[in-house]
Amino acid sequence: MQATADQFTVRQHNSALIVRALRQHQTLSRAELAAETGLNRSTVSSIVNDLIQQHMMEETTYQSDRIGRPGLLLTLNPSYGCTIGIEVNVDYLAATLLDFTYRVIWQARTPLTPGLSPADVIMNGIAFTQEAIQEAQYRRIPPLGIGVVLPALIDTHRGAVTLGPNLGWQNISVLKYWQAQFDLPILVENDANAAAVAEHYLGNARNVENFVLITGGVGIGGGIMVDGKLMRGQNGYAAEVGHMVVDPEGQQCGCGSQGCLETVIGNTIIVEETRQLLRTNKQPSRFTAESIDTLNFDDIVQAGLDNDPVCRLQLQKIAYHLGLVVSQLGSLFNPEMIIIGGYSHCLLKFLIPEIKIVAQKHSMQTNSPPLNIQPSHFGVNSSVIGAAALVYDHLSQPVFSNHIN
Structure with missing residues (x-):
């Protein structure tokens, strides 16, 4: 037997x-x-x-x-089945369907109302998952599994958020909520780890076995591939790039530390700081006193790319600090590639050259080629695509025939 x-x-x-x-x-x-x-x-x-x-x-x-x-x-056969990726982020939900050949066949994104409880956010996520399943059924492609990713420390064995400072979540068992609604294989993962998987399987790190990915946003995340596998660390919390301390006397971070990277260049911090700078700015600006109060990160990006002096300095600030961190990660891991994601393609086009200049200046001056720094192939969609891709890995484990056959 x-x-x-x-x-x-x-x-x-x-x-x-x-x-x-x-x-x-x-x-x-x-x-x-x-x-x-x-x-x-x-x-x-x-x-x-x-x-x-x-x-x-x-x-x-x-x-x-x-x-x-x-x-x-x-x-x-692309129609044999598809996997569902769900991204739960601070201010939005995203969903995708990935067919059996890893092709994205559907994507959607919806904003989240600020101040929702974890239970309410999860219910919204479940409703979005149901919408994705209906889309798969409409296309007559059976769903094979669901991947849920969040910007948080994840206990992947329990499918639980251990700590999500930007979400305001702690010890939330995400998996059980989805399992109660869907009779499918389900996994829960960190969003940056998922983004690294997306780049490794489908993006700019295909055939690259050793690389580091940094994702920007409200928080700053990281994923590290070593010999083609995610480096998770002892408790699964490796690569929390956003919680590297860059200003010891800086702001208190939601993680409990002080002066973390995301307290300096996280989207929310950049918006708050830019509003303050614009209110005291004496130079001509496209923003009126009234519009400053409703300014968001996308507004800052567009204005910065259009050479608004205050907003452009803020984008350069993001690039500068990412460049410093990239140089440190390069010294620590000696990767084949470092990928910057989580931002729009137009912002990445601006950031990458600036990051390269800073990283080169602060890297060891050896005979080795400079760090290979690339933008994410998927931009803001890398995490949700990675969520769906990870499900195929899950289905390839010893339970392969139970769900695929």
């Missing part, structure tokens, strides 16, 4: 290897699958035949542009 169970687990693992290879390369022959996965050809053929019968995989037309004898190519 044990031998049978072990064989079944090995076959699950090998099936997952084949599916992952096809997600990465889109189309492969049986021989190419064997070479890519390291499995022998008979094992590949047996598993492929099973997956074709399950409609998980399809054979396509003969290859015509490849070296060697022509043969049928294999590809995943």
Whole structure:
């Protein structure tokens, strides 16, 4: 009996290897699958035949542009299923559907009313999940699982928020609320970790095994990939970049420390500080006294990109502090790449060159190439896309056949 169970687990693992290879390369022959996965050809053929019968995989037309004898190519069936990504953030909810080939087929975003209790936010998130499921059903693509990500310290085993300073949450069991509503595999993860996964599988860090990702926003998050795997730390709280102290005499942070990075360049802080600067500013400005009170982060970005002097200085401040942190992370981890995300593409286009200048100035002057600093491929959507991508990893574990077959 044990031998049978072990064989079944090995076959699950090998099936997952084949599916992952096809997600990465889109189309492969049986021989190419064997070479890519390291499995022998008979094992590949047996598993492929099973997956074709399950409609998980399809054979396509003969290859015509490849070296060697022509043969049928294999590809995943995008309509076999999809995963749902849900991002719960401080002031918005986001949702996405990722089909079986990792293609985004639907996305939505909705603002959150300030001051909602954790229970109310969760109920809004569940309603948004139901909307995503309805969208999947409309497209006749069955949902396979749900990934929920939040800007918080996450106990992934319990699916609970241990501490979310910007959310104002502590010891909230998120998983149980979703499990009570949906009969699907569900996971709960930190948003920046999810963003790193999105970049690794689908974005600018494809085929990059060692990189660091920093996400901006109300809070500042981080995700670290080491040898292609998330570095979680002892309790799962690694890469909390936003809580690196950059000003020991600075503001009190919601985490309990003082002078954390996000108390200096978090979106909320930048908005409050910019309003104060504009009120005392003597230079010409597009903002009236009345409009200053309703100023938001997007307004500051647009004004800064349009060369408003106060707002542009604020954007440069963000770039400066990110550049300092990037130089420190480069010295600590020696990564192949550092990715900056969480901001809009237009802001990233401004920030990245500024960050590179600061990081280079404050990095060790060795013969090595300068740090490879890149913008996130997905911008503000990296976390929610990563939430959906992580579900496929979850389904590839020993429970693979229970939810995929």
